[in-house]
Amino acid sequence: MRKGKKLLKIVIILLVVGLLFCIGLYIYAKVMPKLSIKSANSFYLYDKSAELFSGNPNQDWVSIKDISDDLIKATISVEDKNFYKHPGFDIPRIMKAMLVNIKDGKKSQGASTISQQYAKNLFLDFGKTWKRKMEEALLTIRLEVHYSKDQILEGYLNTINYGGIFGIENAAHYYFNKSAKELSLAESTILAGIPKYPAKYSPLVNEKVAKKRQKLILEAMKKNKYITQKEMDDAYKEKLTYVGSFEKNDLQSLMYYEDAVIEELKSIKTIPSSFLTTGGLKIYTTLDRNVQKNMEESIDKNINEQSEIEAASIAVEPSTGKILALTGGKSYSKSQFNRATTAKRQMGSTLKPFLYYSALENGFTASTTFRSAKTTFSLGEGKTYSPSNYGNIYAGKDISLAAALAYSDNIFAVKTHLFLGEDSLVDIGKRTGISNSLKPIPSLALGTEELTLKQMMQGYQVLANEGTKENLFMITKVEDINGNVLYEHKKEENNVLNKSTTFILSNLLSNCYAKELIDYTVPTCMVIAPKLSKTYAIKTGTTNTDHLIFGYNKDLVVGVWSGYDDNRKTVANDGTNSKQIWADLIEGSLKDKEDAWYKMPSNVAGVLVDPVSGKVATNETTKKKLLYYIKGTEPYNKENKNSKLDSLVPNFKTEE
Numbered sequence: 032m033r034k035g036k037k038l039l040k041i042v043i044i045l046l047v048v049g050l051l052f053c054i055g056l057y058i059y060a061k062v063m064p065k066l067s068i069k070s071a072n073s074f075y076l077y078d079k080s081a082e083l084f085s086g087n088p089n090q091d092w093v094s095i096k097d098i099s100d101d102l103i104k105a106t107i108s109v110e111d112k113n114f115y116k117h118p119g120f121d122i123p124r125i126m127k128a129m130l131v132n133i134k135d136g137k138k139s140q141g142a143s144t145i146s147q148q149y150a151k152n153l154f155l156d157f158g159k160t161w162k163r164k165m166e167e168a169l170l171t172i173r174l175e176v177h178y179s180k181d182q183i184l185e186g187y188l189n190t191i192n193y194g195g196i197f198g199i200e201n202a203a204h205y206y207f208n209k210s211a212k213e214l215s216l217a218e219s220t221i222l223a224g225i226p227k228y229p230a231k232y233s234p235l236v237n238e239k240v241a242k243k244r245q246k247l248i249l250e251a252m253k254k255n256k257y258i259t260q261k262e263m264d265d266a267y268k269e270k271l272t273y274v275g276s277f278e279k280n281d282l283q284s285l286m287y288y289e290d291a292v293i294e295e296l297k298s299i300k301t302i303p304s305s306f307l308t309t310g311g312l313k314i315y316t317t318l319d320r321n322v323q324k325n326m327e328e329s330i331d332k333n334i335n336e337q338s339e340i341e342a343a344s345i346a347v348e349p350s351t352g353k354i355l356a357l358t359g360g361k362s363y364s365k366s367q368f369n370r371a372t373t374a375k376r377q378m379g380s381t382l383k384p385f386l387y388y389s390a391l392e393n394g395f396t397a398s399t400t401f402r403s404a405k406t407t408f409s410l411g412e413g414k415t416y417s418p419s420n421y422g423n424i425y426a427g428k429d430i431s432l433a434a435a436l437a438y439s440d441n442i443f444a445v446k447t448h449l450f451l452g453e454d455s456l457v458d459i460g461k462r463t464g465i466s467n468s469l470k471p472i473p474s475l476a477l478g479t480e481e482l483t484l485k486q487m488m489q490g491y492q493v494l495a496n497e498g499t500k501e502n503l504f505m506i507t508k509v510e511d512i513n514g515n516v517l518y519e520h521k522k523e524e525n526n527v528l529n530k531s532t533t534f535i536l537s538n539l540l541s542n543c544y545a546k547e548l549i550d551y552t553v554p555t556c557m558v559i560a561p562k563l564s565k566t567y568a569i570k571t572g573t574t575n576t577d578h579l580i581f582g583y584n585k586d587l588v589v590g591v592w593s594g595y596d597d598n599r600k601t602v603a604n605d606g607t608n609s610k611q612i613w614a615d616l617i618e619g620s621l622k623d624k625e626d627a628w629y630k631m632p633s634n635v636a637g638v639l640v641d642p643v644s645g646k647v648a649t650n651e652t653t654k655k656k657l658l659y660y661i662k663g664t665e666p667y668n669k670e671n672k673n674s675k676l677d678s679l680v681p682n683f684k685t686e687e
Contacts, residue, residue: 073311074296076289078318079353079507085289093200095185099214102199104258105223106188108251111145114184119146119175120168146171149187191226194233195286195363205364206234208274216262217269220248235275235364242267275364282320284327284358291357291372292316292505301518302509311512316505317353322346322587325619326356333611334361334593340605342593342612343370345488346620349588351522352492352501368596375481376594379572380439381579382478384540385459385490387436390447391532393455395676397539397658398645398666400429401446402677408445408473416473418445421573424552429677431645433658437542437554439571441477448476450676462527464500465490478572487581488590494537494568495583497629498528531632535659538629540568540582542642547656550643556580558607559614565626567617571610578606580613585627589617631659638665 075086095103107114143151150170174183188211193202199222203211207218214222224232224244234241249263258266292314296302302312330342346356359369368374390399403426408416418441425442426434435443448456453471460469465486469475485503493500501524509518542548544556544563555571569582577594578601593609594601621627631637639648642656647666660666 074293075311075313076292076318077313077315078320079316079355081315084285084318084320092189092198093211095181095188098185098188098199098211099219101216102211102214102219102223103184103188104252104255105216105219105248107145107184108255108257109223109227109248110148112251112255114145115180117144119171120144144171145187146174146183149183149190150174152187152190192229193222193225194229194235195367206273206275207271215266215269216258217245217266217271220245220252220266221271223248230367233364234271234273235362236366238273275362282323282327283363284323284330285318286363286367287359287369287371288316288318288323288357288505290359290367290369291354294372295505296509299506299509299518312517313510313512313514314506315508315510317348317351317355317507318505319346319355319620322616322620323356323358325616326358329612329615329619330358330361332615333608336361340593340595340601341366341370342591342609343374343484344589344591344612344616345371345484346590346616347488347492347495347503347588349492349495349583349585350501352503353507354503354505355587357505366596370592370596371484373483374592375483376577376579376592377480377574378478378482378487379574379577379579380441380444380478381487381570381572381581382456382480383436383439383444383476384494384536384568384570385463385465386444386448386451386456386476387432387539388494388528388532388536389451389455389459390432391535392529393451394664395432395447396645396660396664396666397431397433397535398640398660399432399676400645401435401443402426403428403430403435403440403442406442406446408449410473416445418442418474418477426551426643430643431640433539433542433645433656434548434550434643436539436570437545437548437642438552439555444476445473446677449473460490462500463490463493464502464527478574484579484590484592487579488588491581491583491588491590493528494533495585495588497530498526498533500525500527531635531661534629534632534635535661537568537583538659540570541566542656543569543571545642545656547654548642550654556610559610562611562614562618564618565621566628569613571606573606575600577601578609580609582613582617584621585629586621586624587617589613589620591616634662635659636662636665640666 073086076084078084147167150167188199190198193199193205196202196205199211202222203209203214206222207214221234221241224241230236232241232244246267249258249267252258253260253263296314326344326346330344334340334342341360343359344357345354347354357371359371359373360366387395403420405419405425406417410416420441421439430440430443432443434440453473453475456475457469457471460466466480466482469480472479489503492503501522504520506518507520508516510516543554544560545554546557546560548554549557556569565584567582567584569580572579576598577592579590579592581588581590583589591609591613593605593612637657637659639655640646640658641648641652641654642658643654645666648655
């Protein structure tokens with residue numbers, strides 16, 4: 032009996048202490064400054080011309096009076112049915128969720144209120160540390176004590192994610208080409224279902240799944256006596272037409288660019304972890320809307336919208352490292368996954384230019400030859416490696432480095448890789464900023480390591496900038512809402528490659544669409560040669576699942592990837608489409624500019640040669656091409672005895 036009384040006393044004391052703590056917390060929140068919820072966690076993005084392209088609050092924010100009553104009731108029914116009754120936290124719902132989760136042995140239910148979700152949306156990131164949870168709890172209380180329920184709900188509906196479209200007014204226009212006030216019950220219940228899991232419940236991703244969630248919301252509304260059975264049935268049966276774009280024809284791919292900007296913002300240490308301390312940020316970016324427009328149109332033109340194949344692209348100004356345009360997929364509304372910055376794929380033969388830079392740096396020339404034939408390499412301990420050329424096409428003779436690069440000959444690449452030593456390519460990868468984790472393996476020469484498109488673009492920026500590395504970036508300056516500068520990008524150029532050697536390599540890469548190299552096979556980019564009005568250095572890459580192309584001149588570097596998210600095998604035509612995207616994008620972006628090619632350094636000499644054999648051209652030579660050499664290494668009329676290296680490569684067997 033005494034134990035029972037003692038336990039009851041302890042429980043009462045704990046309850047009183049807890050109650051006093053909660054009262055104190057609410058009083059503390061009340062005396063704290065009122066939050067500016069319309070500017071908190073807001074960011075205003077400006078392009079390279081300082082023109083606003085994202086985040087105008089006057090255009091996007093709508094009063095709760097201008098939002099469909101059906102949308103409001105649908106949201107409350109599915110997200111927080113006791114929203115107008117609780118003080119920010121739904122204690123009975125939290126307790127129920129805890130019991131269910133303990134019973135299931137996993138976190139299968141959540142109990143966040145609309146106030147809590149809105150508090151979380153006011154933060155830059157969604158960390159799950161205890162400190163962040165406490166901050167969110169205090170912020171929830173501050174919202175509740177300073178604002179009415181209608182004001183909190185208004186803020187919530189103006190900021191949540193409707194499948195990559197933020198705010199209900201934007202979502203209404205995007206999905207149905209109407210204002211939030213005009214949404215019908217059917218339209219409202221479709222939209223209300225998206226925020227829980229935008230990549231799953233967007234009707235543009237999977238209408239069947241979206242309809243299932245719509246039915247769940249309609250049933251909740253009926254249970255809460257917002258609608259009748261007939262209204263529920265009629266709304267569910269109503270046939271909806273989805274627009275999937277804005278009437279004003281904004282660039283849809285811009286949202287991938289915006290996401291990449293925010294990711295970069297998070298990495299800048301001088302920026303506060305929460306927008307609350309600044310009341311919004313002005314972010315000045317490197318975006319060139321003309322290049323972004325060309326990028327989007329080039330992908331739309333060359334890839335069937337109905338196809339499941341995806342595409343990603345990045346365009347960079349080589350002299351500065353500015354990312355002028357970026358898209359991480361065909362449709363942001365269908366998938367917010369950014370394939371340009373996040374997806375790791377095998378880069379295939381697009382890694383070969385860095386291998387051949389190393390070769391040129393170590394005594395190879397454009398005329399150095401290896402035999403192009405099916406070859407098995409002995410790797411020791413009984414292991415062998417038998418790479419093959421695309422389409423099993425081999426010269427059956429000695430070919431020059433110039434030809435091997437134009438044809439993307441795999442045998443030549445592996446022989447070069449083994450001759451130099453496998454660490455040589457790894458070193459170039461580190462120097463150019465591609466990656467610090469490349470593995471020194473025989474297949475590295477053929478791009479079997481997985482990298483992101485952005486990582487490869489860093490390497491190609493170095494080649495395009497004549498050996499000088501500029502870190503790729505998207506943010507030039509960040510200010511708070513009052514114009515105080517919080518961050519400004521600083522130029523940090525670093526010369527990592529030799530200018531003369533990169534000149535020679537860039538000219539070798541320009542042979543990828545040269546008719547003078549049409550022989551037993553054709554250069555890899557002949558299909559787009561008719562489209563190219565300027566001189567470009569280009570390299571393609573093909574694996575069973577990926578198609579890539581990178582190319583540049585002094586003005587612009589462009590990289591394009593295409594493939595399937597589930598890594599299914601591609602077909603040859605998919606590679607052609609990638610090349611067409613690249614050609615249309617770079618030509619469209621540079622159409623008003625002069626041909627910007629590189630000046631020959633004083634220690635480089637040009638020699639007219641047979642580009643396939645690498646020998647000096649004579650009167651009898653039918654195909655001639657000007658190739659470049661460091662002075663003193665160029666070929667002479669007599670065959671250069673040091674140009675053929677097959678006999679010096681150990682442990683391989685040619686099969687003919």
